[in-house]
Amino acid sequence: MLDERKTAILRAVVEEYIATASPVGSTHIANAQGVKVSSATVRNEMAVLEQEGYLAQPHTSAGRIPTDRGYRFFVDHMVAPGQLDSEASQQVGAFFDTAHGRLEELLHQTTNLLAHVTHHAAVVVGPRGETAVVRSVQVVGLGGRAATVVAVLSNGTVENEQIELQGEMSEVRLSAVSAHLQAHLPGRTLDSGRDVPATGDVELDNVCSIAIQSLATSAADEPVFVGGAASMARAFDAVDTVRSVLHTLEQQYVLVSLVRDVLSRGLSVAIGAEHGVAPLVSCSVIVKPVFVDGEQVGTVGVLGPTRMDYPQAMATVEVVSDRLGRRLSDGGSN
Amino acid sequence: MLDERKTAILRAVVEEYIATASPVGSTHIANAQGVKVSSATVRNEMAVLEQEGYLAQPHTSAGRIPTDRGYRFFVDHMVAPGQLDSEASQQVGAFFDTAHGRLEELLHQTTNLLAHVTHHAAVVVGPRGETAVVRSVQVVGLGGRAATVVAVLSNGTVENEQIELQGEMSEVRLSAVSAHLQAHLPGRTLDSGRDVPATGDVELDNVCSIAIQSLATSAADEPVFVGGAASMARAFDAVDTVRSVLHTLEQQYVLVSLVRDVLSRGLSVAIGAEHGVAPLVSCSVIVKPVFVDGEQVGTVGVLGPTRMDYPQAMATVEVVSDRLGRRLSDGGSN
DNA sequence: GCTGGCACTCGGTAGCCTGGAGTGCCAATG
DNA sequence: CATTGGCACTCCAGGCTACCGAGTGCCAGC
Numbered sequence: 001m002l003d004e005r006k007t008a009i010l011r012a013v014v015e016e017y018i019a020t021a022s023p024v025g026s027t028h029i030a031n032a033q034g035v036k037v038s039s040a041t042v043r044n045e046m047a048v049l050e051q052e053g054y055l056a057q058p059h060t061s062a063g064r065i066p067t068d069r070g071y072r073f074f075v076d077h078m079v080a081p082g083q084l085d086s087e088a089s090q091q092v093g094a095f096f097d098t099a100h101g102r103l104e105e106l107l108h109q110t111t112n113l114l115a116h117v118t119h120h121a122a123v124v125v126g127p128r129g130e131t132a133v134v135r136s137v138q139v140v141g142l143g144g145r146a147a148t149v150v151a152v153l154s155n156g157t158v159e160n161e162q163i164e165l166q167g168e169m170s171e172v173r174l175s176a177v178s179a180h181l182q183a184h185l186p187g188r189t190l191d192s193g194r195d196v197p198a199t200g201d202v203e204l205d206n207v208c209s210i211a212i213q214s215l216a217t218s219a220a221d222e223p224v225f226v227g228g229a230a231s232m233a234r235a236f237d238a239v240d241t242v243r244s245v246l247h248t249l250e251q252q253y254v255l256v257s258l259v260r261d262v263l264s265r266g267l268s269v270a271i272g273a274e275h276g277v278a279p280l281v282s283c284s285v286i287v288k289p290v291f292v293d294g295e296q297v298g299t300v301g302v303l304g305p306t307r308m309d310y311p312q313a314m315a316t317v318e319v320v321s322d323r324l325g326r327r328l329s330d331g332g333s334n
Numbered sequence: 335m336l337d338e339r340k341t342a343i344l345r346a347v348v349e350e351y352i353a354t355a356s357p358v359g360s361t362h363i364a365n366a367q368g369v370k371v372s373s374a375t376v377r378n379e380m381a382v383l384e385q386e387g388y389l390a391q392p393h394t395s396a397g398r399i400p401t402d403r404g405y406r407f408f409v410d411h412m413v414a415p416g417q418l419d420s421e422a423s424q425q426v427g428a429f430f431d432t433a434h435g436r437l438e439e440l441l442h443q444t445t446n447l448l449a450h451v452t453h454h455a456a457v458v459v460g461p462r463g464e465t466a467v468v469r470s471v472q473v474v475g476l477g478g479r480a481a482t483v484v485a486v487l488s489n490g491t492v493e494n495e496q497i498e499l500q501g502e503m504s505e506v507r508l509s510a511v512s513a514h515l516q517a518h519l520p521g522r523t524l525d526s527g528r529d530v531p532a533t534g535d536v537e538l539d540n541v542c543s544i545a546i547q548s549l550a551t552s553a554a555d556e557p558v559f560v561g562g563a564a565s566m567a568r569a570f571d572a573v574d575t576v577r578s579v580l581h582t583l584e585q586q587y588v589l590v591s592l593v594r595d596v597l598s599r600g601l602s603v604a605i606g607a608e609h610g611v612a613p614l615v616s617c618s619v620i621v622k623p624v625f626v627d628g629e630q631v632g633t634v635g636v637l638g639p640t641r642m643d644y645p646q647a648m649a650t651v652e653v654v655s656d657r658l659g660r661r662l663s664d665g666g667s668n
Numbered sequence: 669g670c671t672g673g674c675a676c677t678c679g680g681t682a683g684c685c686t687g688g689a690g691t692g693c694c695a696a697t698g
Numbered sequence: 699c700a701t702t703g704g705c706a707c708t709c710c711a712g713g714c715t716a717c718c719g720a721g722t723g724c725c726a727g728c
Contacts, residue, residue, distance in 0.1 A: 025690050038702050043691065061690050061708045101552060102482075102495050140470040140486040148436075148486050152474040152494075158484055160492040161436045218435060229563065230580035239573055246564035246580075359721050372671050377722065395677045395721050 002054075002073070008034045009045050010054055014066045014074045018307050023063030068272035068306065071284070075269050075310050084315045088117050092316070096323045103156050103328070108225045110300060114320055115228020118313050120235070120304030121249060122227045123287075125259050127155050127297040129219025130191050137181040139211055141174045149211040151190065153219075155297055156328065159190070161214035165207060177207045190216045222298070224252040235305040236282070244279040249303070259287050259299050269314065272306045282306055286313050288321035292329040300324060336388075336407070342368045343379050344388055348400045348408045352641050357397030402606035402640065405618070409603050409644050418649045422451050426650070430657045437490050437662070442559045444634060448654055449562020452647050454569070454638030455583060456561045457621075459593050461489050461631040463553025464525050471515040473545055475508045483545040485524065487553075489631055490662065493524070495548040499541060511541045524550045556632070558586040569639040570616070578613040583637075593621050593633050603648065606640045616640055620647050622655035626663040634658060 002010065012032040016024040026046060030039040046064055049055045054070040057063075066074070084092070095113045099106055107124045114122030132153040139149045145168055150160040169177075176199075184196040193212040198205045232245050248254055258277050262270045262285060271284045280303070287301035300321050302313050336344065346366040350358040360380060364373040380398050383389045388404040391397075400408070418426070429447045433440055441458045448456030466487040473483045479502055484494040510533075518530045527546040532539045566579045582588055592611050596604045596619060605618045614637070621635035634655050636647050 023690090027690080039690095040692095040702050040704090041700085043693095044701090047692080057691090059709065061692095062710075063690065100496075100498075101548070105552070135476065135482075136472065136474040138470065138472055138484075138486075142469065142486075142488065142490055146490065148469075148490060148492060150472075150484055150486060150492055150494075152472075152476075152482050152484060154476070156476055156480065156482060156496055158482060158492070158494040160484075160486075160494075162434075162490055214435070218439070228584070230577065230584050233567070233573065233577040233580050237573055239567065239571060239576070242573070242576065243564065243567040246567050250562070250564050357721090361721080373721095374671050374673090374724095375669085377724095378670090381723080391722090393678065394723095396679075397721065 002049075005035075005037070006045055006049060007077070009042060010049060010066070010070060010073060011078050013046075013049075013055060013064055014070060014078075017065050018309055021307060023058055023065050025063035028063075066307075068274060071271045071306060071310070072274070075271065075314075079311050079314060082311050082315055084319050085312070088312070088316060089319060091117055092319055092323060096327050099327065102158065104223060106324075106327070107223070107298065108227075110320065110324055111225040111227030114300065114302055114316065115231060117320075118302050118304065118308075118316050119228075119231055120302045120308060120313065121229050121232055122225075123255055123259060123285075123299075123301045123303055124225045124227075125256055125299040125301075126223035126225070127157060128222040129153050129155070129157055129159050130216070131189060132157065132219075133187060133189055134185045134193070137178070137185045137211075137215075139174055139178045139181065139207070141169065141171060144168065147174065147207075149215060151185070151215050151219075153190075155292070155295075157219075159215050159219050161211075161218050163207075163210050163214055166203070169203070169207070173204070174207075176201075177204055177211070180204065181208060181211065185212070190219050222256060224256055226250075226252075226255065231304075232283075235308075241282060245283060248277065248279040258285065259301060262287055263289060263299065268317075269310070284308055284310075286310075286317045288317045290321050290325045290328070292325055297325075297328060336383075339369075339371070340379055340383060341411070343376060344383060344400070344404060344407060345412050347380075347383075347389060347398055348404060348412075351399050352643055355641060357392055357399050359397035362397075400641075402608060405605045405640060405644070406608070409605065409648075413645050413648060416645055416649055418653050419646070422646070422650060423653060425451055426653055426657060430661050433661065436492070438557060440658075440661070441557070441632065442561075444654065444658055445559040445561030448634065448636055448650065449565060451654075452636050452638065452642075452650050453562075453565055454636045454642060454647065455563050455566055456559075457589055457593060457619075457633075457635045457637055458559045458561075459590055459633045459635075460557035460559070461491060462556040463487050463489075463491055463493050464550070465523060466491065466553075467521060467523055468519045468527070471512070471519045471545075471549075473508055473512045473515065473541070475503065475505060478502065481508065481541075483549060485519070485549050485553075487524075489626070489629075491553075493549050493553050495545075495552050497541075497544050497548055500537070503537070503541070507538070508541075510535075511538055511545070514538065515542060515545065519546070524553050556590060558590055560584075560586075560589065565638075569642075575616060579617060582611065582613040592619065593635060596621055597623060597633065602651075603644070618642055618644075620644075620651045622651045624655050624659045624662070626659055631659075631662060 012029045012035055013024050026039040026042040029035055029042045055064040056067045107126050111122045111124045132155040134151055135154050136152045139147055141147045145165040147165055148162050152158050180199055229249050233242050236242050258275055269286050273281050283303055284306045285303045287299050289296045290298045346363045346369055347358050360373040360376040363369055363376045389398040390401045441460050445456045445458045466489040468485055469488050470486040473481055475481045479499040481499055482496050486492050514533055563583050567576050570576050592609055603620050607615050617637055618640045619637045621633050623630045624632045
């Protein structure tokens with residue numbers, strides 16, 4: 001554990017570096033408020049902080065920059081729950097006051113909101129439909145052998161898949177399928193849909209199982225939305241870094257497992273190498289699950305350079321996750 | 335119009351520049367196949383081509399690079415309809431053979447396919463639901479005052495919106511809404527849905543109109559999918575260009591109107607400044623509408639640096655648009 | 669009309685230098 | 699004895715120069 005003075009110095013380094021993005025020297029620190037010693041003392045302390053792994057020097061005779069560990073300490077011990085500055089919270093408020101429409105669209109928009117407020121990339125992972133209960137199902141013919149099967153789930157999601165019929169079916173027969181599914185599926189999860197009783201009519205049963213099968217498959221993977229990826233180009237000036245980060249951001253499964261992984265370790269912030277995704281070593285992630293009636297329906301987060309403004313970003317994610325949850329739980333009036 | 339020799343020289347410059355990305359000098363051209371004159375002659379011809387606006391010199395004593403006009407001539411007069419190289423067409427084939435699922439997902443995947451094959455950013459604009467005819471509608475309560483309204487359209491799209499009821503409604507009353515809509519909406523466009531006859535029950539009519547209203551709104555704007563934006567970071571090495579291009583790519587409405595605009599001018603390729611979107615001056619777009627049964631259901635395209643491999647990109651877009659159309663028209667067996 | 673030759677141009681790279689910011693260490697100090 | 703002012707040292711960033719090479723434009727000769 002660090003004594004008070006080291007803490008103050010570390011804080012000053014982190015804050016200065018976040019603000020200026022260039023290594024910070026002892027003199028700046030000595031002038032910073034909260035530090036009341038001379039630059040020489042600061043130098044000594046910084047040398048110690050470096051040995052202990054909180055700071056690093058890009059090269060001799062340069063200032064210090066925080067290491068992942070330094071940021072970690074900063075985040076764990078120095079970021080007060082704090083609240084959002086008024087402009088940002090106004091933007092968030094305005095967004096949720098006017099937001100409407102379907103879940104997917106809302107999540108997508110949330111991504112833009114987060115990106116816009118934090119100036120970082122935003123990631124929103126939607127609910128997976130697997131565990132949700134079916135409210136309603138319907139099969140609709142589209143002419144020829146194509147049909148669409150639509151399910152409304154209890155969490156508000158709508159899953160729909162296009163299926164191909166083995167042969168043409170009349171409207172009447174298709175409504176029979178619809179009716180059968182509608183009679184047996186609601187109240188169950190899509191996953192458990194397999195054991196819907198048979199009708200005895202081979203063709204109908206066949207369509208039923210195809211329909212359930214495709215719905216279950218499509219519900220199995222959670223939708224991911226990414227917004228503001230372009231801000232990564234602003235965050236780094238090494239083109240190579242930009243390339244690799246952007247490339248990684250496009251691989252949605254990487255993002256999903258990153259987010260899942262961070263949450264499963266009980267973290268809400270993963271700094272640099274902590275999250276273990278190599279191309280994103282120079283990035284930090286802040287995530288927060290979204291709960292509706294105690295059930296997790298998704299995750300919101302931002303992803304930015306390790307030298308991001310943690311207090312602001314954490315507060316934003318916090319507020320957005322909260323408002324989004326409330327927004328979803330009561331369908332609009334909050 | 336250019337004589338044969340100038341044509342050959344221009345072609346050589348374009349091809350060389352596309353391949354190497356650096357200004358090409360007279361000596362290279364003289365060695366290129368298809369050009370049988372000395373470098374001195376090439377120099378003279380290039381000077382003329384420059385005066386006529388087909389080539390430009392970054393600075394005195396550098397090689398020439400094609401101007402937008404140069405690319406335009408190349409595209410118009412030198413790109414044979416040609417076909418895709420076998421590896422690429424195999425990738426496309428494999429994709430459409432295994433692709434399945436709902437329209438949106440398919441379009442999204444198409445975006446990745448295009449990006450992957452061409453190594454450029456891909457843009458896919460989906461169908462707008464306005465003009466499509468409703469096949470089926472349903473209103474499903476979600477508990478409390480929330481409800482979801484789902485419509486299956488004739489083009490295979492599923493529109494769904496969450497709506498907020500003025501007060502709680504029983505399942506029975508909601509199914510009454512469903513039934514009423516289902517009785518009157520199918521066969522019409524969502525746009526014309528406003529004049530569905532009233533039931534006389536104020537509450538029901540109210541819900542009906544809200545439902546139709548939200549569906550119509552959500553159907554009005556076409557979905558846009560962008561993939562492979564990260565490749566722009568590979569295409570340019572000026573960080574600023576990357577920033578502005580990426581930023582522009584995130585503004586979906588810009589993309590939609592860009593695509594629409596290019597198509598409406600009857601073009602399939604827009605080069606550099608031709609498309610009039612300032613931040614994308616160093617980019618070209620190749621678009622192709624997707625038709626299903628003679629009706630346009632969307633547009634696929636790629637967006638890359640003006641010095642992109644036009645023949646390859648054009649062929650890819652062509653093939654993908656075609657296969658996608660066939661894929662959509664018969665629900666899977668092509 | 670084409671071509672070889674030549675003088676000229678100009679950007680990019682490498683090498684050099686210098687100024688400044690920063691460090692580490694030490695001796696002095698309260 | 700912790701703190702501090704001072705000092706010698708380090709090293710990067712940026713400006714300067716020189717040079718090389720690729721390329722051009724022009725001209726005289728074929």
